[in-house]
Amino acid sequence: MALNKLTDLKLESIVSKARKAAQTPDAKSALVGDGSGLYLSITKAGSASWLFRYMVTGKAHTVGLGGYPKVSLKIARVKAQEVRDSLANGIDPSLAKKEAARQQKIATSKAKTFDTCVTEYIELQRPSWNNAKHSQQWTNTLNAYAAPVIGKMPIAHIDTADVLKILSPIWTTKHEIASRLRGRIESVLGWATVHGWRAGPNPARFKDHLEHLLPKRQATVQKHHAAMPYAQIPAFIKQLEAQDGMGRYALEFLILCASRTGEVIGAVWSEFDFEKRIWTIPATRMKAKVEHRVPMSNRAIEILKTIKPFSTGTHVFNSDKRDKPMSSMTMLLRRMKVSGITVHGFRSSFRDWVGEKTDYPFHVAEQALAHSLPNAVQVAYLRSDFVEKRTEMMRDWATFVATVPAKTSE
Template sequence: MPRKLHNALTALAVKNAGPGRHADGGGLHLLVKESGSRSWVYRFMLNGKSRDIGLGSAGPGGISLAAARDLATALRLKVKAGIDPLEERHRAEADSKAAEQAAKVAGITFKAMAETHIAANKESWRNAKHRQQWENTLKTYAYPVIGDLPVSEVDTPHVLKVLEPIWREVPETASRLRGRIETVLDSAKARGYRQGENPARWRGHLAQILPARTKLSRGHHKAMPYDAIPAFMEQLQKREAVAALALEFVILTAARTGEIIGATWGEVDLAKAVWTVPAERMKAGKEHRVPLSPRAVEILEQTKQLGGKHLFPGAARAKLSGMAMAMLLRRMKQDVTVHGFRSAFRDWAAECTGYSHEVAEMALAHTIGNAVERAYRRGDLFEKRRRLMADWATYCASGAPADAEVTPIRIAQQP
């Protein structure tokens, strides 16, 4: 019967051993490769099967002979208890990997995932306008609600919180936004950042909660008759809220909600009374200059005192919520939409002024004429539009006392 090895190796033997497997006894082996690299291996028998488990490198900077023997002793006790140390290690590695993945997923926000998806697909989209519409709708409506939420945690209540406030007001935009949220969440699932069903899915899910867009107003926005605007503006100026000033500014400029709440001071020249909206924030993807009436300038001079980079700051100087003006209208018991004031302006311009169709349409930042006509049109009729917007501001103020002053606002009371 061969002699049973016990502490057969020495520190010198470990250092000088040639290529091959060298037994120390008790299942501990020194493995030396042709390259000269050295490592410790523990061999054990469990359920009639022989298995090896690596312990780490040997030699200078690695595990010493004494430490390797201690590790082998600890593993030997586990084997005697019926524990497979190799399977135990695999489970620990799997748990560690799962924890690492969970931590990684927790750090991926909806906004980050959306930006990743846009960047990955921008070359396949048909034009730059499509990308801008993607970015603008998400920035205006989704990011303020779920932008900082881990994409793995976005659920149906979150999606509804984004969609319900605008589903009836701007159904076409809301429907497109829903589809974009669904796509972002599908992309996240494909990348392993979330699991389960998509909470933005329409068929068989949100279709059971939200009315179909085809049953809504097909893109028409409830608008206040233009002859009711002056009286409404008089009431609006009595409101002590940033949202009230923002809504008045919307009416005076005939701009879109997203253009207003995303506006920053870098876009405004108060001295020249001009607000220049960059192309990436415009629906048509083209820079738009907005002439500011004296009252519009007066509003901005007041909101500038509130600080922050946006014209109309919300809580903690962030930009105003996309729903702030809509909620203000509800509190004022007005069954109209913010977007509908653009229609009121257009009706007034057509019925009460002699300005041309092109001037009024350009004031609304609409694309006019065919491609050939646009190619030959170089100007933006800015001076004519300035006169138009000044006349509109005068009309809007016609129902208020001539000496009306700006009502001071207090951030604590904003809706």
């Protein structure tokens, strides 16, 4: 029979004093025993909870019995006796509690299908992704290829054979999609493992696993964005002048600034300093997550001043909808019946022009394109963004772009 040392009155007095002391620098934590392993633990902040302490094979263990006063002294004694009874029957309550939690995890994992985990994982990651398109790509690929095979399966039951069933049909024919799909499946399964909803190695991992089960692909030459030869740019600009709409100005501005599509269509008026002739793109909108300053030529500024009266809201190149950025400029190229090039390719045209027609240093041209230098030592020593040199370079580029194309004889 347990020896009871506490009473309700004594307990209330002890806790009351502890809570008053919590407001002073002399506050201390305390452990008050009722006898035979039952204790009330009181923190410096004055909160209290019941503990049962016991020894098994020479090691001390503790089991929580609930907070006071929600769990009264009477209830705490009943719970403590249940622990003593378990110990008498050779059951370690600490291990039993862990096993119960494990069984609960297993029960939860049966209800957690791959589809539900995908939804939760995407919601978790969404704030860290740059735009809605990224989460949509995750949703589309997993829905199209993984969901029909493993979507309704419990997350704990998915194995290597299931992953191969998804990837094998498209591994060689749609390798780019298959590779991204594999990584996304691996991420979802890894997330589920961390949460305790599945156990064991990740069946979607590639190294030392799927690389030995999927056919090896022949090395291919990396595809680059199709670019217009820089010598044809002046003629293209003349073509562009005959076009209508905001897209015509946006594309010319993109060419003049050697910018990415997203940087241009996402531009807002607050980013432009007309006095200093600088467009400052914040880090959050840059691919490398580093703020980028773009020196603007006379023509670039002229474009901004031309569209200003027609640009509503905060976005510079807005769509027909109020204060919404315009969509991609690819449609404009199609309308002009210009094929075999991409909007992004104009950056390559600019880079080729710098390399072949000017003496501007490599790192100045790379800075204009907001490229990260491949050499870490170079990065450490180059602390400037070479804005003065780039101002000259962008002015020369604008002059070249505006060159009147030579007329060809009939």
